Amino acid sequence: MLPACPSEEELVIRFVGKLDTATCQELESELRDRLAGSGATVVFDLAKVDFVCSWFLRLCIHAGQQTGPRGFRVVNVSPSIKKVFKIAGLDAMLESD
Amino acid sequence: MFTRGSFRKRPFDWQETLSIKITGRIEQGSPWWQESPHGRTGPPAMEAEGRQGEHRVGNNGNGQTPNVDEYFQRANAAAAVFSQFDQEQTDRVVWAVYQAAFNQRVRLAKLAYEETGMGKWQDKVLKNALASQFVYEDIKDLKTVGVISDDPVTGVVEIAQPMGPILAIIPVTNPTSTAIFKIMIALKTRNPIIISPSRKAKCSTDETARICYEAAMAADAPEHCIQWLPECSRELTQAIMSHKSLALILATGGTGLVKSAYSSGTPTIGVGAGNVPVYIERSADVPFAVEQIMISKLFDNGTICASEQALVVEEPIAAAVIDEFQKRNGYFLTDAEVARLEPVAVDAATGMMNSAVVGKPAAEIARMAGIDVPAGVELLIAPLGGVGDAWPLSSEVLAPVLAWYVARDFDAAVKLCIDLNYHGGMGHTASIFSNDDARVREFAGLMNAGRIVVNTPSSQGAVGGTYNMLHPSFTLGCGTGGRNITSDNVTANHLLNIQRIARRRENQRFARFNPGLYFDESLEPAAILAAYNKNY
Numbered sequence: 288m289l290p291a292c293p294s295e296e297e298l299v300i301r302f303v304g305k306l307d308t309a310t311c312q313e314l315e316s317e318l319r320d321r322l323a324g325s326g327a328t329v330v331f332d333l334a335k336v337d338f339v340c341s342w343f344l345r346l347c348i349h350a351g352q353q354t355g356p357r358g359f360r361v362v363n364v365s366p367s368i369k370k371v372f373k374i375a376g377l378d379a380m381l382e383s384d
Numbered sequence: 385m386f387t388r389g390s391f392r393k394r395p396f397d398w399q400e401t402l403s404i405k406i407t408g409r410i411e412q413g414s415p416w417w418q419e420s421p422h423g424r425t426g427p428p429a430m431e432a433e434g435r436q437g438e439h440r441v442g443n444n445g446n447g448q449t450p451n452v453d454e455y456f457q458r459a460n461a462a463a464a465v466f467s468q469f470d471q472e473q474t475d476r477v478v479w480a481v482y483q484a485a486f487n488q489r490v491r492l493a494k495l496a497y498e499e500t501g502m503g504k505w506q507d508k509v510l511k512n513a514l515a516s517q518f519v520y521e522d523i524k525d526l527k528t529v530g531v532i533s534d535d536p537v538t539g540v541v542e543i544a545q546p547m548g549p550i551l552a553i554i555p556v557t558n559p560t561s562t563a564i565f566k567i568m569i570a571l572k573t574r575n576p577i578i579i580s581p582s583r584k585a586k587c588s589t590d591e592t593a594r595i596c597y598e599a600a601m602a603a604d605a606p607e608h609c610i611q612w613l614p615e616c617s618r619e620l621t622q623a624i625m626s627h628k629s630l631a632l633i634l635a636t637g638g639t640g641l642v643k644s645a646y647s648s649g650t651p652t653i654g655v656g657a658g659n660v661p662v663y664i665e666r667s668a669d670v671p672f673a674v675e676q677i678m679i680s681k682l683f684d685n686g687t688i689c690a691s692e693q694a695l696v697v698e699e700p701i702a703a704a705v706i707d708e709f710q711k712r713n714g715y716f717l718t719d720a721e722v723a724r725l726e727p728v729a730v731d732a733a734t735g736m737m738n739s740a741v742v743g744k745p746a747a748e749i750a751r752m753a754g755i756d757v758p759a760g761v762e763l764l765i766a767p768l769g770g771v772g773d774a775w776p777l778s779s780e781v782l783a784p785v786l787a788w789y790v791a792r793d794f795d796a797a798v799k800l801c802i803d804l805n806y807h808g809g810m811g812h813t814a815s816i817f818s819n820d821d822a823r824v825r826e827f828a829g830l831m832n833a834g835r836i837v838v839n840t841p842s843s844q845g846a847v848g849g850t851y852n853m854l855h856p857s858f859t860l861g862c863g864t865g866g867r868n869i870t871s872d873n874v875t876a877n878h879l880l881n882i883q884r885i886a887r888r889r890e891n892q893r894f895a896r897f898n899p900g901l902y903f904d905e906s907l908e909p910a911a912i913l914a915a916y917n918k919n920y
Contacts, residue, residue, distance in 0.1 A: 366798040366830050373806050383770060383803075 298325040301332040311342035318346060322353050329354045334363035344375055351380060452620070455578055456629035458608035459549035462576035465606035466546060469574055471529040477605040478572045482520035484599030485564040485592070489513050492560040492595070496588040500556055502743025503684035511561035511684065511858075518849040518856040519568050523876045528573050532882075539887030544880045546574040548631030551624055553645065555637045557687040557743065557782060558858055559585030563592040565858040566634055567610055571600060573879040575631070576609045578624065582637070583616035625650055632879065636859050646867070653874055655859055656866020658689040659780045659809025660842050661801040663827060664705055665794065665818035666698040673817035673839070674708035677786075680841030682762055686783045687743040690813045690835070690846030690860060693780055694787035694804050695765070696797045702790045713762040715746070716788070721755045722766045722777065728753040729785055730776035737781045746784040771803040779808055794823060798830055805831050811865030815842040834863050834871030848873050893920050 298321065304310075322329055329350055333339075351359045362382040364372065372378045469477075485492075493508035533542040552566040563579055570577035581589030590612055597610040613620060625633055625648035633652040635645035642654040664673050681692050697705045706716065717725060728749065731738050741749050746764050750757040757764070767788045771778040777787050787804075791797035805814060814831040817839055818824050828836040837845035840852060849856030855873040863871030870878065897916050901907060 364799075366795055366802060366826075369799050369802055370830050373802060378806075 296327055297330050298322070298327045299330040299332055301335070303335040305338040306336055306340060306343040307338065308340045308342045311340060311346055315342075315346060318350070319353070322350060326357065328358040328360075330359075331361045332363050333361060333365075333368055336368060337365065339368060339371055344371075344377060347377060347380055452623045452627060455611055455624065456549060456627055458611060459576040459578060460629055462606040462609040463546065463548050463574075466574040466576065466609065469529065469606075471527065473604065474529055474572065474574055475524065477600050477603045477609075478520065478524070478568060480599040480603035480605075481564075481568060481571060481596045482516045484595050485516040485568075486513065488592075488595050489516065492588060492592055495591060496560045496585060499588050500559065500585050500743070502557060503687045507684035508560065511558060512564060514847065514849060514856055515561040515564040515858060516568070519565055519875075522849060522856050523569065523572050526572065526876055528876060528880060539889040541885040541887070543883040543885065544573070545883055547879055547881055548575060549629060550575045550577045550632045550634055550879065551580060551630055551650075552577050552634045553580045553621075553637050553641060554582060554585070554589050556582035556584045557684075557689075558636075559589045560592045562636055562858040563589050564596065566636075567593065567596045569874075569876040569879055570634075571605065571609065572876045575879055576606070576611070578630075579610065579612040580621055580624065581612065581616060586616055622648070634859060634874070642867070653859065653861065653870065653878060654866075654868050655689070656811050656862030656868055657780055657808050658691070658693070658812040658860075659778075659804055659807055660690060660693045660813045660815055660846075661804040661809075661831075662692040662695055662815035662842060663797055663801050663817070664695065664697045664701065665797070665816060665820060665823050665827075666700050667819040667823070668701070668817035668839075669819065670701055670704045671708050674705060674712060674714075676817070676839070676841045678709075678712050678714070678763065680843040680845075681784055681786060683841070683843045685743040685745055686781075686785070686843075688843040688847065689780070689782065691782065691843040692786060692815060693809070694768075694771075694778060694789065696789045696791055696800045696804070698794070698797055699790055699792050709763070709765060713760050714765050715750075715757050715761040715763065716765045716767065717755070719767075721753070722768070724755055725749070725753040725764065725766065725785070726776040729781050729783065730779055732776070735773055735776070735779060737779065737783075741781065741783045741785075744783055749783055749785065771800065771807050778804065794826075798827055801827070802830060805833060809833075811862030811868065811871060812860065813837060813842055813846040815840070815845070832863075832865040834861055834866075835873075846873075893917065 300318070300321070331347065331350065347361060359380065360382045361372070361380045364381060369378070369381060372381055489509050489512035493505045493512055496508050497503060497505035528544050530543060531541060532544045550570050552563070552570070554563050554566070559582060567577055579589060579593045593610055593612040600609055601607070613624070622644065624630065625645055630650050633645040633648065633650050635642045635652050635654040639657055645652045645654055662677060664670070677692055677695070683691070710716070729738055729741050730736070741752065746762050747757060750761065750764060762784060764785045765788045766777045766785065768775045768778055775787070777785065789800050791800055801814065810832045811834055813835040814827070814833040815837045816824055816827050824838055835846045835854065837852070845851045846854070846860055847856060847858065848854030855875040857873035857875055859874035861870035861872045861874055862868045872878065893916055901912055901915055
């Protein structure tokens with residue numbers, strides 16, 4: 288995970304590489320803390336991600352629940368990651384481009 | 385007394401046939417044909433008087449209720465007789481049906497066009513030719529009777545067995561060609577078939593079934609091997625679909641009808657809706673691609689469910705594509721015109737296409753929407769800002785109307801195609817024009833589609849037999865994405881039960897292996913596997 292790019296409106300978190308179970312487990316608590324400490328809309332940027340595991344999908348669901356009305360979205364997905372979100376029924380999280 | 389020979393010399397003239405009265409085979413002595421406002425209705429004995437306690441449903445318009453059990457008594461008798469046929473006898477029947485249907489291709493096409501007002505009769509002729517000639521060519525050498533394979537090495541012998549009575553649901557968009565196709569594949573596999581026509585195309589489907597039946601009978605097929613329903617009531621269709629003697633439903637039609645077939649409890653081969661994205665990738669030959677798309681989308685005024693629904697074009701070639709479409713009588717709608725067309729083409733309440741535009745020419749649809757288009761316009765192209773319910777024209781419309789999108793690059797284009805594919809067209813067909821094989825493979829891997837047609841008009845390409853080596857078929861399986869059991873182009877192979885004689889051929893590894901090792905919980909899987917494969 289790259290450092291977040293905080294702004295007043297958005298907390299953009301950029302992920303890199305393969306988001307497998309071990310990686311996601313490591314990320315989870317840090318991610319939760321960052322989300323809890325922010326009042327901004329949360330954005331997961333997956334421009335440099337080529338694999339997501341089911342744990343990451345769960346992180347996305349939790350992020351959506353945690354941010355609530357502040358808003359949460361996933362941006363810059365590759366076609367193959369888009370298909371993963373489609374199949375999982377989570378494509379409403381994706382920002383259309 | 386009716387004899388098969390009497391059919392051989394009789395020309396296929398329905399006026400003459402109307403006067404034929406069959407006795408001897410139909411105990412109640414009902415005429416085969418009963419005049420109706422549409423000219424004629426009913427297969428043999430369908431209007432026969434019933435007996436007390438029989439399973440009667442609906443009303444056939446003549447004050448009589450069809451007896452559902454009688455259909456199956458006749459169908460089962462046909463199946464029983466058919467079970468004795470060898471391959472040669474079976475093939476003779478199929479050949480006769482092919483000849484008869486092919487000979488009547490023009491008349492049936494005109495009949496379908498006149499009755500439904502959909503499409504173009506000339507294209508329906510081609511559909512009838514495909515359903516008869518091309519399907520015949522595809523299945524004629526297929527072994528469908530008895531032993532179809534015998535492998536002495538494995539000891540497995542495969543035997544083809546018929547399934548039993550099949551119900552064929554025929555869509556209004558292809559009322560004659562789909563009927564010919566289903567009859568051909570049913571008879572090739574020695575299955576009696578009951579035809580359920582669309583209410584809006586009953587005369588043409590009935591006439592097709594009659595022609596095929598006469599030809600089959602002349603070739604000594606079992607009596608009642610083809611039946612057709614005397615009415616198009618939901619109640620009757622439901623009763624037939626759930627009858628215990630029905631072996632299979634071949635359901636080609638709308639989503640509701642296919643779902644109803646699946647819900648009947650009878651095994652069903654259904655189809656899914658199409659919402660075919662066509663991606664013109666930057667390496668495509670633009671004039672060729674546009675020409676092919678026009679050939680496909682204008683064919684029968686877009687009534688084939690595999691026809692292109694949305695164009696996704698990469699930005700660097702978008703201007704060239706627009707220019708080519710305009711040269712070929714494509715008309716790009718303005719935003720205001722798109723807004724006028726939307727409620728005409730798509731029913732706002734259901735989100736489904738409006739049947740009034742299905743198979744109509746572009747100019748007529750434009751008139752219906754109050755859009756002035758130049759003379760000669762053949763295709764309406766609607767630039768849209770997105771995919772989904774907010775953009776009604778991003779849904780399937782079986783008419784010369786295409787959605788239009790421009791994408792900045794491959795990734796953006798494929799993501800749009802994924803959206804289109806998942807917006808009502810899962811499992812059906814996707815199309816790509818490209819000269820980059822890596823892109824084609826990547827695109828294919830990301831689509832949920834049974835058919836990815838490449839540099840091909842998708843209507844004809846998906847149906848198979850002309851632009852590729854897919855089996856020619858009027859029932860395009862859409863896999864589980866389309867809620868179907870197969871993603872194949874359905875053909876005769878799908879209408880067989882395959883028995884397998886499995887002769888003893890011992891697994892040598894298992895024969896030498898000590899199964900007692902399975903009871904030793906201290907052994908790791910690798911140790912068991914090593915013992916299993918020892919000296920192998």
